[in-house]
Amino acid sequence: MSPTGPAPRPDGWPDPNERTCDDCGHVWFAGERRHEYADVEAASPEDSDVVCVLCRRQRERPRSAERYEGF
Numbered sequence: 001m002s003p004t005g006p007a008p009r010p011d012g013w014p015d016p017n018e019r020t021c022d023d024c025g026h027v028w029f030a031g032e033r034r035h036e037y038a039d040v041e042a043a044s045p046e047d048s049d050v051v052c053v054l055c056r057r058q059r060e061r062p063r064s065a066e067r068y069e070g071f
């Protein structure tokens, strides 16, 4: 298995693990699945959703399908 790496986090943004997942309400703690910013191009971390890796993968499914179709 080779999961995609974590999304790059812009400088100065707090650790997304400190926020709950906006999709499923998952709360991170050591050993649990990571959280990531859903929109790293948002103006500020507050403008971006934070999602756990499971929800992030769900959100990305349409996008990767598009990418595959374009190939």
Ligand SMILES: [Zn+2]
Residues within 6 Å of the ligand: 021, 022, 023, 024, 025, 026, 051, 052, 053, 054, 055, 056
């Ligand atoms: Zn989640």
